Amino acid sequence: MSQPSVAIVILNWNGRHHLEEFLPSVLATNYSNRKIIVADNASTDDSLDFLRQHYPQVELIILHRNHGFAKGYNEALKQVQADYYMLLNSDVEVQPGWLQPMVDVLEKEEKAVACQPKILAYKNRHLFEYAGGAGGWLDLFGYPFARGRIFDICEEDKGQFDKTEEIFWASGAAMLVKSEVYNQLKGFDEYFFAHQEEIDLCWRIHLAGYKIFCCPQSVIYHVGGGTLPRGNSKKTFLNFRNNQILLAKNLPWSEKWWKIPFRLMLDQVSAIKGLLSGDAGYFVAIFKAHLAYFDWALFKKHNRPAHKRRELKTFPGVYHGNIVWQHFALKKKFFKDITHTD
Numbered sequence: 001m002s003q004p005s006v007a008i009v010i011l012n013w014n015g016r017h018h019l020e021e022f023l024p025s026v027l028a029t030n031y032s033n034r035k036i037i038v039a040d041n042a043s044t045d046d047s048l049d050f051l052r053q054h055y056p057q058v059e060l061i062i063l064h065r066n067h068g069f070a071k072g073y074n075e076a077l078k079q080v081q082a083d084y085y086m087l088l089n090s091d092v093e094v095q096p097g098w099l100q101p102m103v104d105v106l107e108k109e110e111k112a113v114a115c116q117p118k119i120l121a122y123k124n125r126h127l128f129e130y131a132g133g134a135g136g137w138l139d140l141f142g143y144p145f146a147r148g149r150i151f152d153i154c155e156e157d158k159g160q161f162d163k164t165e166e167i168f169w170a171s172g173a174a175m176l177v178k179s180e181v182y183n184q185l186k187g188f189d190e191y192f193f194a195h196q197e198e199i200d201l202c203w204r205i206h207l208a209g210y211k212i213f214c215c216p217q218s219v220i221y222h223v224g225g226g227t228l229p230r231g232n233s234k235k236t237f238l239n240f241r242n243n244q245i246l247l248a249k250n251l252p253w254s255e256k257w258w259k260i261p262f263r264l265m266l267d268q269v270s271a272i273k274g275l276l277s278g279d280a281g282y283f284v285a286i287f288k289a290h291l292a293y294f295d296w297a298l299f300k301k302h303n304r305p306a307h308k309r310r311e312l313k314t315f316p317g318v319y320h321g322n323i324v325w326q327h328f329a330l331k332k333k334f335f336k337d338i339t340h341t342d
Helices: 015-026 047-053 068-077 098-108 177-184 196-208 232-249 254-274 280-299 323-329 334-341
Strands: 006-012 032-039 059-063 086-088 093-094 112-121 136-139 144-146 174-178 211-222
Touching: 006 015, 006 068, 006 098, 015 047, 015 093, 032 047, 032 068, 047 059, 059 068, 068 177, 086 098, 086 177, 086 334, 093 144, 098 112, 098 211, 112 196, 136 196, 174 177, 196 211, 196 232, 232 254, 232 280, 254 280, 323 334
Parallel strands: 006 032, 006 086, 032 059, 112 211
Antiparallel strands: 086 174, 093 211, 112 174, 136 144
């Protein structure tokens, strides 16, 4: 029986230093029916010259403007033919056998169409990494967290998440997804630009009746940005704006009529706390994010899910409570202490 074909697609923007450091480990992937593609998001550094000179075996897709993460991948994948897309950040080190276990999960599990590996920190390899840990969850109010990462707290990997399990969202830093389903669902929502677009896609995958898994037998090491730097107002803006859009798109009316106002209120509490601590940029970014959300809600064309929306609590990988209360009020730091699961 032949292996399914996998296209490992790395979206690059001015990341020559990451490609130089991490591409060799990707090229050492021992899965035979794979190809490696770098999709360049209009880089202004020498990424393309570097690749052409040193890695002629890597396919290039050249995009002529920086489309961001969401549209960048959508545009690139229109030019890719494979059974599976492996979306991979450029700042990731992989092991030679990292791909096969994830393919095995998706081939074996009925209705499984997306998967992520266990993601550990590149610089502190005993810790889970912020961008996805051992698989993404949501709480009932739409706050994302992960097995092994609660807000800024990244746990030590002690094998506590070494069982393959269903999750709510797979990290965009390393997501294996069936190309047929990605295209069926029209990929990422391009309005997101970057941040939480993978959660939106995964939510729509669930609504379409499919499953998402974390495969901890596959381990990667991600540099990432760790926690959002408070000084980076663009990231703060995108995260707060996109999280509201995420809820408005995917929650049923029975939930969003009250959850969205509640979340807007909690966001404002966070903004005021930032202002009082001297971080005016954080306050302004959240204020602008709320204005942008209302602009989207009132005036923009919406890429709404094609399938009927369901109560959030009916999905796997959802904590039936408020993680903000558990973490900040009750001081619980670890996944199992909050969710009472392993």
